Amino acid sequence: MKEGHVFLVGAGPGNPELMTVKACRLLQEADVVVYDRLVSDAILNLIPRGTTKIDVGKQPHHHPVPQEEINETLIRLAKSGRTVIRLKGGDPFLFGRGGEEALALAAAGIRFEVVPGITSAQGCAASFKLPLTHREFAKGIRYLTGHCRADSGIEFDWDGLADPQTTLVVYMGLANIGEIARRLMDHGRNPETPVLAVSRGTLPDERHITSTLSNICIDLQAAVLPSPTLFIIGEVVRLASILGTFRHDMHPEQLAVSP
Numbered sequence: 001m002k003e004g005h006v007f008l009v010g011a012g013p014g015n016p017e018l019m020t021v022k023a024c025r026l027l028q029e030a031d032v033v034v035y036d037r038l039v040s041d042a043i044l045n046l047i048p049r050g051t052t053k054i055d056v057g058k059q060p061h062h063h064p065v066p067q068e069e070i071n072e073t074l075i076r077l078a079k080s081g082r083t084v085i086r087l088k089g090g091d092p093f094l095f096g097r098g099g100e101e102a103l104a105l106a107a108a109g110i111r112f113e114v115v116p117g118i119t120s121a122q123g124c125a126a127s128f129k130l131p132l133t134h135r136e137f138a139k140g141i142r143y144l145t146g147h148c149r150a151d152s153g154i155e156f157d158w159d160g161l162a163d164p165q166t167t168l169v170v171y172m173g174l175a176n177i178g179e180i181a182r183r184l185m186d187h188g189r190n191p192e193t194p195v196l197a198v199s200r201g202t203l204p205d206e207r208h209i210t211s212t213l214s215n216i217c218i219d220l221q222a223a224v225l226p227s228p229t230l231f232i233i234g235e236v237v238r239l240a241s242i243l244g245t246f247r248h249d250m251h252p253e254q255l256a257v258s259p
């Protein structure tokens, strides 16, 4: 029997043109694709008709397929000699539990490979022509999860996150962005710090709002952005409003920004 193999593959933020060449090739060669809720329909449509598709998507407010069960499915399929793609939104190793799947495969002695994907932070930023770092505005970036277990609050080193020269990207933040904004302001981050919220970034129905730390909660209630939504917090968001509306015939002064 042929030896099975699992590829942990990043599908990128949703637009199929943002997938890697390797991810596209593997999709044509796999026997089985095990995919998540974040993988867009346009990407699922690239999977050949004869390939088995297994949906382990975790719908909000529905019981998720337990991680253990996903691990067991991957191991079982690989042991039966299949070439398996575990297709995950964005990058498989960024807030995607890809590490847990890799450890389970390694423990079971299954051959596996990791194919990176464009994470949603990069996809959403590019969609708004927003550089996540920029001299004078941001010297670093922090990727954070806004999701927390019910029994523990959101705990970060808030003093570090309040640094005005750090861009913050909050994944899974829809439920807790108000709390995150409040804690940042309590620790000294300027309430006028701009915030960009991007919903379904890079997809045809992408939506966004720009706001500030002090207003994001109220603005979000009015806008009702659907999931998945990502937040980019920091002075670099000012550049999105300039570069995002850029026309080649603009006067250079219209492009001037100051920190």
Ligand SMILES: C[S@@+](CC[C@H](N)C(=O)[O-])C[C@H]1O[C@@H](n2cnc3c(N)ncnc32)[C@H](O)[C@@H]1O
Pocket (backbone or CB within 6 Å): 013, 014, 038, 088, 089, 090, 091, 092, 093, 094, 095, 096, 118, 119, 120, 121, 124, 170, 171, 172, 173, 198, 199, 200, 201, 202, 203, 228, 229, 230, 231
């Ligand atoms: C479980 S995490 C997975 C992240 C993924 N591994 C990545 O690298 O982008 C899910 C979160 O990613 C963000 N996300 C994923 N795709 C997105 C998209 N197309 N637009 C906006 N946010 C997205 C949202 O914050 C969502 O709550």
